[in-house]
Amino acid sequence: MFTGIVQGLATVASLTDRPGLRSFELAFPPGFDSGLEIGASVACDGVCLTVTQLPGPGRACFDVMQQSLGLTTLGALATGSPLNVERAAKDGAEIGGHPLSGHVDCLGTLLSIRQPENNHVLRIGVPASHMRYVFAKGYIAVNGASLTVAEANRQERWFEVWLIPETLRMTTFGHKQVGDVLNIEIERSTQVVVDTVRDALDERLGPLLPALEKLLAQQGQSLDDLGAALRLPG
Structure with a gap:
């Protein structure tokens, strides 16, 4: 498990x-690899990878299957590419962000960047299949x-x-560009909550579900918004 708090930037050494x-050798920031062992998990741009070799101080190697290369951004990395890294959380670690598995659900596209004073705003597009789980x-x-x-x-x-x-x-976001x-x-x-609500409504309403969806759409809402309203705290 990871916390979503990026601990530094690594660079693709080879x-x-x-x-x-595809095998990657990453160069880590000073101290990041302290106590790191073969078999340990590291989140690399949000993808959970397993250490396969430790060629020297500040370096570690990872193997990535072709399927993972196609489903994540790792397939586009080249020598010198930077990426966000985080060590696996230890028992009792403070969860400064929220619990992450390191399993990528989908790819998003950076649509625009705004830079109001002391802020950096990213607008990110995602597939409809996963947008249903994203709420303000x-x-x-x-x-x-x-x-x-x-x-x-x-x-x-x-x-x-x-x-x-x-x-x-602390992250690569400052280097990202539109597209x-x-x-x-x-x-x-x-x-879990959104899917549970959708399944419960489908089971109870059956053929009436399309009518409910149409009514909600007329009001600018959706079944997913019902799920948001019932989201569990935290």
Whole structure:
């Protein structure tokens, strides 16, 4: 498990392609690899990877399957690419963000960047299949960073996050440009509540469900908004 609090920036030192597999060697910031062992988990841009080799101080190697390369941004990394990294949380660790699994749910696209004074606002587009789980004031993980959703537009399928200077300093977000692809992990408790509400309504209403959806749409709402209203605290 991870907390979504990025602990530093790593750099791709080298990569090697083999049939169905790509191996990365990452260079970590000073002290990041203290006590790191083979078999340990590290979130790399939000993707949980397992340490396979420790070639030297400040370095670690990871193997990534072809499927994961296709479903995440890792397939686009090249030598010198920076990425957000976080060590797996230990028992009793403070959860400064929200619990993450390191399993990417979908890819988002950076649609726009605004820079009001002392802030950096990212508007990110996501597929409709996962936008149903994104709500204003809720949590979401972007490239492994736990962020709070400032605004969400379900019809246009985008959400916004506001980043303070410290977040930009500790992550790769300050280097991102419009059109860049990002790893998205939705918040699990929100997903559970939304899916449970949809399943319960489907079971109870059956053929009446389309009529309810139409009525809600006329009011600018959806079944997913009902799920948001019933979201569990925290």
